Amino acid sequence: MNITVYSTETCPWCIKVKEYLRENKISFNEKDINLDRNAAIEMMSKSGQGGVPVLDIDGKIIVGFDKENIDKVLSLSSES
Known part of the structure; x- marks a missing residue:
C-alpha cells in the first residue's frame, strides 16, 4: 500500500x-508542503484543497484527520 501524507511541521x-x-504500524511517505513547493502543487491538484x-x-484522497474514513480505506475497522 502506498501512502503519502501531505502536511506541515506545525499542523496539530x-x-x-x-x-x-x-x-x-503503517508506513507512509511524508511531504511537507512548506518545504516542498512541488508537493504543495501536487497535493492541491489531487485534493482541490490548500489545507493539511x-x-x-493508493489514489484515494482523504482530507483532514478523518479517522473513520482512514480506517475504512486501510481496513482497520473493528467491524465484524
Missing part, C-alpha cells in the same frame, strides 16, 4: 494523523 492535525499511522493534512492512500 498533521501530527495526530502521523502518530495514528505510526501507532498502527491530506492523505493519498
Whole structure:
C-alpha cells in the first residue's frame, strides 16, 4: 500500500494523523508542503484543497484527520 501524507511541521492535525499511522504500524511517505513547493502543487491538484493534512492512500484522497474514513480505506475497522 502506498501512502503519502501531505502536511506541515506545525499542523496539530498533521501530527495526530502521523502518530495514528505510526501507532498502527503503517508506513507512509511524508511531504511537507512548506518545504516542498512541488508537493504543495501536487497535493492541491489531487485534493482541490490548500489545507493539511491530506492523505493519498493508493489514489484515494482523504482530507483532514478523518479517522473513520482512514480506517475504512486501510481496513482497520473493528467491524465484524
